[in-house]
Amino acid sequence: MAQLDDLTFFQHLAHAGSLTATARALGLSLSAVSKRLKQLEGRLGVELASRTTRRLTLTPEGERYLARGAAILEELLELEETLGEHQAELSGPLRINSTFGFGRRHVAPLLSAFCRDHPGIVGGLELSSFPLSLGDQAFDIGIRVGEPPDSRLVARRILANRRVLCASPALVARLPRLSTPTDLAGRPCLLLRENDSDFAVWRFQRRGRPAQEQAVKVAGPLASNDGEVIVGLALDGHGIALRSWWDVHPHLASGALVELLPEWRGVRADFHAVYQQRRHVPARIRAFVAYLEQEMANRVPRLPDAAATA
Numbered sequence: 001m002a003q004l005d006d007l008t009f010f011q012h013l014a015h016a017g018s019l020t021a022t023a024r025a026l027g028l029s030l031s032a033v034s035k036r037l038k039q040l041e042g043r044l045g046v047e048l049a050s051r052t053t054r055r056l057t058l059t060p061e062g063e064r065y066l067a068r069g070a071a072i073l074e075e076l077l078e079l080e081e082t083l084g085e086h087q088a089e090l091s092g093p094l095r096i097n098s099t100f101g102f103g104r105r106h107v108a109p110l111l112s113a114f115c116r117d118h119p120g121i122v123g124g125l126e127l128s129s130f131p132l133s134l135g136d137q138a139f140d141i142g143i144r145v146g147e148p149p150d151s152r153l154v155a156r157r158i159l160a161n162r163r164v165l166c167a168s169p170a171l172v173a174r175l176p177r178l179s180t181p182t183d184l185a186g187r188p189c190l191l192l193r194e195n196d197s198d199f200a201v202w203r204f205q206r207r208g209r210p211a212q213e214q215a216v217k218v219a220g221p222l223a224s225n226d227g228e229v230i231v232g233l234a235l236d237g238h239g240i241a242l243r244s245w246w247d248v249h250p251h252l253a254s255g256a257l258v259e260l261l262p263e264w265r266g267v268r269a270d271f272h273a274v275y276q277q278r279r280h281v282p283a284r285i286r287a288f289v290a291y292l293e294q295e296m297a298n299r300v301p302r303l304p305d306a307a308a309t310a
Contacts, residue, residue, distance in 0.1 A: 004076070006040050007069035010048065013037065014066045015136050018056050074278065090284045091120030097134070098143035101227045101247065102271065103127040107143055110295050114288055121284055129194075129225070134276055140285050142274045154281075155272040158292045160303055161245050163266025165204075166257040168237040178261050181214045188239040190230050191223035199223075202242050204264040214264070244269055246300045253301075271296075 009026075013033070016022040023033045041048050048062035058066060094115075098107045108125055115123045126132070126139070134142050134153070142148075147155045167175075175187060181204045193199050200219065206212035220239045224230055227247060234241035234248075235256055241248075251257040273289045275281065 004073070006043075007065075007073055009036060010040065010062075010065060010069060011073065013049070013056065014058060014062070015138075016056075018054055019051055020054065077282075089120045090118040090287055092282065092284050093122045093124070093140070094284050094288060095124045095126070095139045096141045096143065096288075097126050097128060097132045097137065097139045099131075099145075100127045100129060102143060106246075106296065106299060107292075110292060111288075113295075114291055118284075118287075134274070140275060140282075141289065144272050144274050145269050147270075147272055148274050152277050153274045154277050155274045156289050156293060157270050158273050158289070159246060159271040159296045159300055161269045161271055161300075162303060163202075163242050163269060164245050164248055164252070165202075165240065165242050165260045165264070165266060166248055166252065167234060167240045167260060169255065169258055171237045171239070172258055172260070181216045181261065181264055184216050184218050184240065187218075187220075189218035189220035190233050190239040190241045191218070191220055192227060192230050192243075193223055193225045194227075203267050204261070205267065206264050242266055245303055246271075249301055 012026060013019075013022045016025055019030055019033050019037070022028075023030045026033070037049070037051075044061075044065070046061040047059050048065055049056050049058050051057070094111075096107060096111065103125060104127065111123050111125055115121050126137075131142055131144055132139065134140075142153075143158075144155070145161075171188075176183075178184065178187070181202070184202065189202075191199050201215055201217050203213065203215045206214070222233050222238050224233070227243060230241050231243055231247060231251070233239065234243070235251065240260065241257075248257055252259060273292050275285055275289070
């Protein structure tokens, strides 16, 4: 139906934010997008948006058309998903967003195995240095560190994780022994420049009750915006690293790295699979989230301190 096509087109247009971005996303010419919007407004008899090639601002009528259109398309999708669940096989698109390191190491191989077991799934994994919007980018699942602040998202924890302070045995042998996190201020530390975080301030919690917290500003000879590089530098003995348990546990187990200040814990950094809250979550989304939760327990050992998994 033309009306449904128009609803879908306007969703793309509104989320893209401009005629140019819409043309790029849909593989159309700028003139074709502009013409279609004019035809839609002519059919409805109202102006839906004021626009230039660089920016598009919805009118009140456009906001109504966007909101009600999204609800109608969602209901149609839910109907089709419900009917499809009577089939034996999972099928349909499954778009996932994750960070680079965790995505490469864990999400990519698990998506590969899941698609092999369910050939009707059309999988896609987009890696980024920071979380992308599920709604604006049309992702089904996002892999996030920590629970999302957006109450419209459902979050399922797939991995209990925390930061671990570690260094190579050779470096530990050369440096004076650490007694508290404040001693780090005079030690060579490896800095991970990540997003807009305060990368030079490391935070710790002391085990036991009452809990104590310390934050210390660190410095060092080397820095990177990639966690894998930081781990490599730590293995080479260049400095002390504060990295996630999932990233360094193999090196701790082999003795290539040793944990420092074990009585102090780095902050929690649990991984969650998040997806849009809706009345009916497609079976393929529910199945993959459950698969992630199950398989991550086999891929990364449980945190050594039971209190950290509570």
